[in-house]
Amino acid sequence: MALIVQKYGGTSVGSAERIQAVARRVVETVKAGNDLVVVVSAMGKTTDGLVKLARELSSQPSRREMDVLLATGEQVTIALLSIAIQELGQPAISLTGAQVGIVTEAEHSRARILEIAPDRVERHLKEGKVVVVAGFQGVSATGDRDITTLGRGGSDTSAVALAAALKASACEIYTDVPGILTTDPRIVPAAQLLTEITADEMLELASLGAKVLHPRAVEIAKNYGVPLVVRSSWTDDPGTWVVSPVPPPRSLTGLEIARSVDAVEFAVNQAKIAILQVPDRAGIAGQLFGALAREHVDVDLIVQSIHEGNTNDIAFTVNKQSIERAQAVAEAISPVLHDHLNPIDAQVLVADDIAKVSIVGAGMIGRPGVAAQMFKTLAEAGVNIQMISTSEIKVSCTIAATDCDRAIAALCQQFEISTSSNEIDTKYITAPSVRGVALDLDRARLAILQVPDRLGMAAELFGILAANNISLDAIIQSQRTRIIAGVATRDIACTVAQGDAADAKRVLEASAAQLGCGAVVVDESIAKVSIVGAGMVSNPGVAAQMFTALAAAEINIQMISTSEIKISCVVARSQGIDALKTIHRAFGLG
Ligand code: ASP
Numbered sequence: 001m002a003l004i005v006q007k008y009g010g011t012s013v014g015s016a017e018r019i020q021a022v023a024r025r026v027v028e029t030v031k032a033g034n035d036l037v038v039v040v041s042a043m044g045k046t047t048d049g050l051v052k053l054a055r056e057l058s059s060q061p062s063r064r065e066m067d068v069l070l071a072t073g074e075q076v077t078i079a080l081l082s083i084a085i086q087e088l089g090q091p092a093i094s095l096t097g098a099q100v101g102i103v104t105e106a107e108h109s110r111a112r113i114l115e116i117a118p119d120r121v122e123r124h125l126k127e128g129k130v131v132v133v134a135g136f137q138g139v140s141a142t143g144d145r146d147i148t149t150l151g152r153g154g155s156d157t158s159a160v161a162l163a164a165a166l167k168a169s170a171c172e173i174y175t176d177v178p179g180i181l182t183t184d185p186r187i188v189p190a191a192q193l194l195t196e197i198t199a200d201e202m203l204e205l206a207s208l209g210a211k212v213l214h215p216r217a218v219e220i221a222k223n224y225g226v227p228l229v230v231r232s233s234w235t236d237d238p239g240t241w242v243v244s245p246v247p248p249p250r251s252l253t254g255l256e257i258a259r260s261v262d263a264v265e266f267a268v269n270q271a272k273i274a275i276l277q278v279p280d281r282a283g284i285a286g287q288l289f290g291a292l293a294r295e296h297v298d299v300d301l302i303v304q305s306i307h308e309g310n311t312n313d314i315a316f317t318v319n320k321q322s323i324e325r326a327q328a329v330a331e332a333i334s335p336v337l338h339d340h341l342n343p344i345d346a347q348v349l350v351a352d353d354i355a356k357v358s359i360v361g362a363g364m365i366g367r368p369g370v371a372a373q374m375f376k377t378l379a380e381a382g383v384n385i386q387m388i389s390t391s392e393i394k395v396s397c398t399i400a401a402t403d404c405d406r407a408i409a410a411l412c413q414q415f416e417i418s419t420s421s422n423e424i425d426t427k428y429i430t431a432p433s434v435r436g437v438a439l440d441l442d443r444a445r446l447a448i449l450q451v452p453d454r455l456g457m458a459a460e461l462f463g464i465l466a467a468n469n470i471s472l473d474a475i476i477q478s479q480r481t482r483i484i485a486g487v488a489t490r491d492i493a494c495t496v497a498q499g500d501a502a503d504a505k506r507v508l509e510a511s512a513a514q515l516g517c518g519a520v521v522v523d524e525s526i527a528k529v530s531i532v533g534a535g536m537v538s539n540p541g542v543a544a545q546m547f548t549a550l551a552a553a554e555i556n557i558q559m560i561s562t563s564e565i566k567i568s569c570v571v572a573r574s575q576g577i578d579a580l581k582t583i584h585r586a587f588g589l590g
């Protein structure tokens with residue numbers, strides 16, 4: 001007999017009829033010979049309504065009382081669903097988070113699950129009952145055993161955590177969409193349903209998929225190897241499986257990792273090529289990476305920094321073995337990219353003595369300080385950072401090869417990682433190179449100009465943002481240094497949530513001047529478009545294809561930042577939707 005955990009979201013239990021429909025599906029699942037635990041959300045928009053009520057009474061209601069309030073939403077649903085299931089002749093029992101023993105940190109409104117005691121649920125299952133559990137809530141481990149909530153969207157987390165604790169054979173997330181799609185179907189009606197996606201891809205697509213499945217739930221599924229599927233409550237269609245390689249055994253105490261970083265990775269024998277001062281216009285990146293792809297040069301990191309005086313710098317890394325080919329391509333195409341205006345040798349920089357170090361972990365989503373912590377650690381170890389590139393779950397820095405061992409040791413110590421690993425990753429060699437495309441219209445670009453090129457500057461600047469609870473991504477450091485009053489300076493840019501941009505500018509401006517930096521510039525009229533696919537690791541030319549497609553649509557790329565399985569471009573906001581459609585089409589995802 002298989003044990004299944006099913007989770008039904010707010011829309012799926014939004015009315016008495018819908019609860020009845022859920023009850024029927026529950027009974028069918030039991031009749032098919034399964035033990036069943038059901039996790040539910042609050043009905044419809046109940047939670048929003050409760051938040052609104054509290055706000056009518058206070059602009060800053062106590063977080064403890066908010067948890068007491070919001071937890072009632074799920075409690076309504078568990079009782080109603082149990083009644084509906086019993087009405088169909090199937091024994092069922094409702095349990096709150098505390099009754100199950102979902103023990104969390106005492107952090108109200110954003111508690112992480114520490115442990116789930118399986119005994120009571122197992123006892124009721126043995127009695128032949130369906131156990132209906134309130135999602136999103138738990139009980140604090142310490143003190144007065146208060147009601148806690150896990151944060152908005154937290155019932156996905158409850159469901160997958162229960163599945164992990166009960167060693168269920170699957171966790172099924174029922175929602176009002178058919179599964180995970182290749183992109184947002186409201187913008188691209190041709191978006192296709194995916195039959196599967198890797199957990200890492202899902203996490204990198206957080207901006208696309210988070211509404212369907214909470215990243216914390218994906219992280220638990222990945223850590224504990226919980227087979228996870230997202231499907232529609234209204235149909236019997238198979239939905240989308242979220243797959244991960246079988247993880248090493250892991251303790252169930254401290255269930256949601258308290259750590260933000262899971263791994264320190266490195267790649268040695270890397271080389272960097274930078275092409276400086278190319279014109280800021282559509283098609284340049286496409287030409288360059290197209291030429292590299294034709295020569296079968298496998299490019300790893302790519303960064304393109306903000307422009308200064310209407311030119312861009314583009315830098316990329318390759319394995320040392322390809323350096324000669326890559327350099328030849330870059331030098332041959334450089335005059336073309338520069339419109340034959342400048343002497344070429346000053347424009348192509350090659351460094352063949354670099355290494356890449358990365359920190360990886362789903363826990364860094366929503367934790368602003370992690371990247372800053374990495375930069376600080378490197379600075380304290382005396383390691384200068386050359387290139388920075390970040391994604392949702394990874395921050396990579398290129399450094400001098402001679403600094404590599406020291407950097408790894410410092411990072412492992414800082415993040416309490418026992419062994420670092422060589423990045424080479426062949427586990428998803430058969431995955432498609434592009435699984436999905438995401439558009440983020442909620443970003444603004446933040447640039448700090450003329451940052452003195454000295455150790456620890458990135459740490460200082462991003463530390464300030466982190467201290468103000470501002471999350472950022474796509475951090476890029478320009479290649480070119482400009483001498484201002486005898487000091488070499490670089491520009492650093494990143495993207496932040498639009499709502500944080502004004503704050504970010506304000507807090508940075510105060511310190512930037514003291515640190516000897518130039519102006520802090522915000523541009524809100526941007527969009528970020530990203531492709532994600534585990535198979536791009538082993539497929540040269542994916543980036544070129546993306547850039548070429550954008551060029552063909554006459555879309556200028558303002559910034560580029562990549563991680564192992566993701567490539568992001570910043571474009572003008574007015575072209576964001578067009579960019580998404582173009583790329584989705586270019587990779588034949590429709
Ligand atoms: N009811 C909570 C919310 O609306 C939890 C959930 O539905 O996942 O955020």
Ligand code: MG
Pocket residue numbers: 009153156211212213
């Ligand atoms: Mg949800």
